[in-house]
Amino acid sequence: MxxxxxxxxxxxxxxxxxxxxxxxxxxxxxxxxxxxxxxxxxxxxxxxxxxxxxxxxxxxxxxxxxxxxxxxxxxxxxxIARTLQGLGLFEHSTVLDNVLVGADRHARTGALGALFGRGAREETALRERAVEVLTTLGVEKWANALPGALPYGLRKRVALARALVSExxxxxxxxxxxxxxxxxxxxxxxxxxxxxxxxxxxxxxxxxxxxxxxxxxxxxxxxxxxxxxxxxxxxxxxxxxxxxxxxxxx
Ligand SMILES: Nc1ncnc2c1ncn2[C@@H]1O[C@H](COP(=O)(O)OP(=O)(O)OP(=O)(O)O)[C@@H](O)[C@H]1O
Ligand SMILES: [Mg+2]
Known part of the structure; x- marks a missing residue:
């Protein structure tokens, strides 16, 4: 199909x-x-x-x-995940936080998650997953940097990481x-x-x-x-x- x-x-x-x-x-x-x-x-x-x-x-x-x-x-x-023409990154959030935004799909699974927000264990798992995706794309070194500090090609990778983290x-x-x-x-x-x-x-x-x-x-x-x-x-x-x-x- x-x-x-x-x-x-x-x-x-x-x-x-x-x-x-x-x-x-x-x-x-x-x-x-x-x-x-x-x-x-x-x-x-x-x-x-x-x-x-x-x-x-x-x-x-x-x-x-x-x-x-x-x-x-x-x-x-x-x-379905997407990147847009251009970047669309949050300039005042770190690279890692930008990627975590894309993890919403997992965070919202289950009624309990919706009621009580992310549990600490879930939060840790999400961060690990985000770091993993950043590593796959070769930008994990910049996880705690602001996107503006990176050259354009690397910022594009961060935007891609954000789309990929939702699997x-x-x-x-x-x-x-x-x-x-x-x-x-x-x-x-x-x-x-x-x-x-x-x-x-x-x-x-x-x-x-x-x-x-x-x-x-x-x-x-x-x-x-x-x-x-x-x-x-x-x-x-x-x-x-x-x-x-x-x-x-x-
Ligand atoms: N919101 C809109 N209102 C009016 N016309 C529009 C709108 N969006 C696109 N168009 C028109 O529709 C046609 C298709 O535009 P579109 O942006 O989809 O092309 P494209 O293939 O993406 O082009 P490019 O390679 O330049 O990105 C164009 O003639 C464009 O001017
Ligand atoms: Mg176009």
């Missing part, structure tokens, strides 16, 4: 159709790229999946179940490589590639090269429509895709 399915999603902003009858199916344990030139509708689709934007038509299914009245604060209990089944990334150096991008590709063992990843990217190396499946949008979808090699060989990218003058 798919982890996520968008069925015939259309989004209109006034007279502008940002997405038109878009269908995407994300299988568990795969990295699924959503690519397309500027203004193609990638972020709009991302926002629909995250519950920020309500589709004008169409529906979303998570593990085969249709979502009703989908909102961003439902994501955690659906087992999602689906991780949504919007342009994770934006602002990264060449070598940081290579590291990111390795990192994302390694995630598919434990979760599905939806990767929204402007850049073809990164997506081609790391994705199992790719959906290409142009002017709000799906113009191609399939494995990277097939998508890369598709003349419509080449034309969309050539036509998109910077």
């Amino acid at each position: 798919s982890i996520l399915e968008a069925r015939g999603v259309t989004v209109r902003f006034g007279g502008l159709t940002a997405l038109s009858d878009v269908s995407v199916t994300v299988e568990p344990g795969t990295v699924h790229g959503i690519i397309g030139p500027n203004g193609a509708g990638k972020t709009t689709l991302f926002n629909v999946i995250c519950g920020f934007t309500r589709p004008t038509e169409g529906s979303l299914l998570v593990r085969g179940e249709p979502l009703r009245n989908h909102k961003p604060h439902h994501l955690a209990r659906l087992g 999602p089944d689906l991780l949504m990334l919007d342009e994770p490589a934006a602002g990264l150096s060449e070598s940081e991008r290579t590291e990111l590709v390795d990192l994302i590639g390694g995630l598919r063992e434990s979760m599905a990843v939806v990767l929204v990217e402007h850049h073809m090269d990164l997506v081609m190396t790391v994705c199992d499946r790719i959906t290409v949008l142009n002017f709000g429509r799906v113009i191609a979808s399939g494995p990277p090699a097939a998508v890369q060989a598709d003349p419509d895709v080449a034309e969309a990218y050539l036509g998109a003058a910077p």
